Amino acid sequence: MNAKMESVISRRKEVVRRTKEILIDSLNLDLQYEEICEDSALFGFGLGLDSIDALTLLVAVEDGFQIQVPDENIVDVLRSVNTIADFIVRDR
């Protein structure tokens, strides 16, 4: 693995870890970090969150990463841990 790939993965791991922590803490989920797949859907199938959870999670992600998710991007961003991480990585 070359240095560039290592760096991308290292950064990604950090953002994913932090995103999962925010998800678990903000929604008080009875889950551990390793019990969430990064691609699991947040709503419906998958973690089964609802619209109130969505709002709580959005605020927690914005606070936790010191970012602002524009209204028009919320549906795309809040799909999975990975889609949230995509936004964080792109935004920085």
Added chain:
Amino acid sequence: MATENTASPLHEYFRSAGAKCEDVSGWQVPSVVTDEECEYFSIRKGVGISDLSDMAKIRISGEGAKALLDEVTSGNIDRLVENNIRWTAILDERGRVVSDVQVYNDFDSYLITCSGPQRATTLRALQRQRADDVQIEDRTETLAALSVEGPLALEIPEKIAGMDAAGLRLLAFTRLEIQGTESIVSRIGYTGEFGYVFFVDPGVAVSILDQIRRMVPESRLCGRAVQALLRLEVRAFDLEHHVVKGETALQAGLHWMIDFRKRRFIGRESIMAEKSKGPPRRLVALVFDGETVVDRGATIFDDEREVGYVAQCAWSPTLQKTIGLAYLDDAYAWVGIELRLTNSRYGPRARTVSTPFFVTASTRIAAQ
């Protein structure tokens, strides 16, 4: 169990509409009705109607029904409330996926559904653990099933079955009368679009299908072939395509089908051990260079090192890209890196990406 070439009550209807059928576990199942791409866009933009009658439908009743299902499946059945559905899995002792099943809590009994090819293994797993106070009844051949999926499917249950079927939440169902017969309508699409399954008496299945087509003229009959792509685009689990070499539930990313707090279920010890150690490989989404669809099992490289293999690959008409899923060594199973399909640095590239590959029209409507 289905004998050779069991036909659904909707078989002739689909055949007369031009459906090409193929044998799936002894059932003649419509594969393509008109054209796969038209059927794809019907479900992504309108409404597609599919015959799911070969889907296994198993009723579990008796005092020990809940305990049996909690033992056999990895999900929590004890907390599954009435009129709700849990999509979960049956694992083997090594944590590998034997079957993915949908468990309906139907008050005094449970209805288990799964795809036709998983019917025999599901029944075997249930029978193996069955206690004397549990009755298992295979209803597959006495209950027809048809699904409607697409952004325009939202109002169909109400149009067909009245107000009692309106506003069903995802993973919920209701029992009601349709055309004078007792039926079940569930909201459980597999394509990321609004999706409903009607479980009906075989004697009225054609008439209900006709009614749907009259009331929703833009609907189109769809075959089974297009389902693999539709599921892939939203990474809805598809055992046939997502499990290649007996990978475990954690390797396939099915954490959400597992209740890690449950004290007993088949495969629990292996799952907990793999969770604490970390899976050696994980299923990750990819976008491939060009339009060529890569074979299942094709090797993926980082320079000269083999780092994984393709599970599924298809051309996405919505994205106009070749997309897929692959099992990658844990160190490489992260979004944002570029790998190759040959051990040359000039070979076709594959980039790891997040799923869903895109947000469906129904998801956007539901979020409004």
